[in-house]
Amino acid sequence: MKIIDKYILKRYLGTFFVMLIMFIPIGITIDVSEKVNKMIENKIPLLEILVYYGDFTIYFANLLFPVFLFLSIIWFTSKLANNTEIIAILSSGISFTRFLRPFIYGAVIISFFALMMGFFLVPKASKGFNDFRYKNLKGNSQTRETSDIFRQIKKEGLIEENIYVSNFNYLSQTGFNFTYERFNDNVLIEKVTANRIKYDQETKKYTLFNYNKRIVGQVDDQLSNLEKIVVKYNFEPDDLTPVVYVAETMTIGQLNAFINKERARGNANINTYLVVFHKKFSLPVAAFILTIIAVAVSSMKRRGGMGVNLAIGIVIAFIFIFFDKVFGTLAEKSSIPPFLAVWLPNVVFGILAYFLLRNAKR
Template sequence: MKIIDKYILKRYLATFSVMLLMFIPIGITIDVSEKVNKMIEKKIPLADILVYYGDFTVYFANLLFPIFLFLSIIWFTSKLANNTEIIAILSSGISFSRFLRPFIYGAVIVSIFALLMGFFLVPKASKGFNDFRYENLKGNNKTRETSDIFRQINKAGKLEENIYVSNYNYMSQTGFNFTFEKFNNEKLIEKVTANRIRYNDKTKRYTLYGYNKRTIGEVNDQIQTIDKIDLAYNFEPDDLTPVIYVAETMTIGQLNQFINKERARGNGNINTYLVVFYKKFSLPISAFILTIIAVAVSSMKRRGGMGINLAIGIVIAFTFIFFDKVFGTLAEKSSIPPFLAVWFPNIVFGILAVYLLRNAKR
């Protein structure tokens, strides 16, 4: 690696680090100003608050990673251009592609760091961040309620067991219009219905009210009706009402297993989890795309100085975030394939990067 490579790479990483150190305290200050009254009102221990803001730092940095990276490159590349350093480099016979090489080195380092954080560190921070908010700042997360729940709770060979609950409240751990169906080789052999089902934490069993069991026979069916009965089933209350941010709190291996499990159960929210899964891979790739765009935009010395480059950079960065959020939401709420929705911003801005890079070379 030549001196020029070391010089640019050092500036790349140093400016990105300084950008993080500048904006994270601002984010913490804004968050404290919004939540300090609730923290005092609920008398939350200082140790818990410090742990929360440690998790907040990681969560916030990962959330706005593209903006921080893009603006830091725009900033120091514009300074190089204003100081005519880029002109001197290119005039010495170095091609623009060769000038871009140390930026790519920096993008590789940042991408690997972002990938490892997304796989292992961010899930833990996300769990602490979201749990604290839901338990202390937004009310207990156990108040959540879901409806029209269908789950496959067991599949072993030809045997398959499914359940359905029209409505389930996590606070009371009570569901209504419960149905249990057991199949053998896709043929119904047993069906249980109940007006109401309630989970008992102590016994780890379910109490069914208005219990009705039909066992399908070859000739005659057997019907059993009981007002109240305690039974054990192969599912937990969390299987009925997973928190909305559950996918964010898992490492890549745990998330992959969770998605396969929920897909087998017929979970209608599977796209929400797939979006989180694919973003763990798409975010590091965006570092390369944004690096190329930033260098192409800011390597030219403009009459308006750094302000023009920063303005252009801010518009492009927030447009990227806008695309990322909009298509992520569309994947969760519509029929757009999650993989395509997550990668669409990278595809669009990748094409933009190629176009800008060609113009910059000219």
Template structure:
């Protein structure tokens, strides 16, 4: 008997979640097309690029609103079970509420594993295509706006540091360039230039208004030239990564990228860590939202399914709101990214335990 009920609930869980995705994604695509069709026509975007964009958009959109879709789908079919008195019948047969939750937890496990795999491999590729299309065809200056161009400071090896105040990706030129070399925490020399230009033909750089100051024990040695060609052990574009690069990297590449950026002293490290930690926090949220949804919708209410859906929508958007707020907080402040990313799950986890306790009564 229990196996039949488990299969019945699990089937409804997965089927309703799938239907919810299939219902809302076309709506999202329709709205997106209506907003961007004029810009696409104006920029003469190839049809193949548009088709690939909406494949990427589907994956990106589904991952972005995954908690809302999951929460509403559980609220929907569990409310139907409650209104048809099926839940009362199940619990009246001697099955505990905790045992009643088992197929829901199994369903949440399946969805979480799927979300984890998506977040590790498929979503980064889709994000890359989605973001590139937007910057190339729909947003302002394209390449320039894709990059973190201002006040870039990097450590390129244990002893050398580079700074560029501004970078133009079209001309491959940086402004107010400087490079400092330290040995045993002492400055040995500093190279500066008003401009630094990358020469693709021979992988060299041209420094304009070149100045090099060697720090001596008693006197400094100053070298100045109007222009100097030289070679550095870095690519100028490495100084200005795409602003959303972390979102486009598969898990293993993202971990290596973060380690490299830590060594360089990147100022964007919190942004990259938020992306990494969310790959784990979002799948875990499936369990928390499942428990909350069941606890809220398993009781038959006077207002029927409408009341449950209203509560569900409010809670779902509250979760997404908290997730966004604390994500931005971690990126823009000194708040630890790990704690900030997990706060929504912690808050709603406590709420889930409270609602579950009341639901058992």
């Protein structure tokens, strides 16, 4: 690696981390100002608050990673252009493609870092961040209650087990109008109903109230009725009320296994989890695309100076985020394949990067 490569790479990485250090305290300050009243009101321990803001830092940095990266490249490349350093470099016989090489080295480092963060560190931070907000800041209106839940809890050969709960409250671990059905080759062989079902966290068992059981026989059915009974089933409360952010809290291996399990169960929210899965890979790729766009936009010396380049950069960065959010939401709520929705912004901006780079070379 030549001196020019080390010089640009050092500026690339240094400006990026300085940008993080600058903006993260601003984000924390805004978050504290919004939540300080509830923190005092709920008497949250200081240690718990400090852990929350550690998770917040990782969550916030990952969320706005493309913006920080893009603006940092715009910033220091514009300074190089304004100081006529780029003109000097290109005048020495170095091609624009060769000038771009240390930026690609930097993108590789940042992308690898973002990939590992997304696979292992961000899920843990996301869980801590969201759990803290739900537990301490959301208020009593957020009861995490779901209704009309149908799940397939077992499928082995011809045997199939399904459950239905008309209403389940996660905080009280209580459900109503519970039904369990067991089939053999699509023929009902057992059915259980209960007016109320309550989960015991210690024993991992369910207490059923006003319990009715029917075992279907060839001639006669066997009926049993009890006021209360304790039963162990092959499902947990999280299966009945999966939180919206559950996929964000899993490592890549856990998420893949979770998606396969939910797909087998016929979960209607499977696209939500697939969007999170694909974003773990698309975000690092975006680092390369945004790097090329940023260099192409800011490598020319403009009459308005860095301000013009920064304005262009901010517009492009937020258009990228807008595309990313819109297509992610469409994948969750419509029939658009999650893979296509997540990668389409990268494809569109990749094409833009190609044309901007070709123009910059001229």
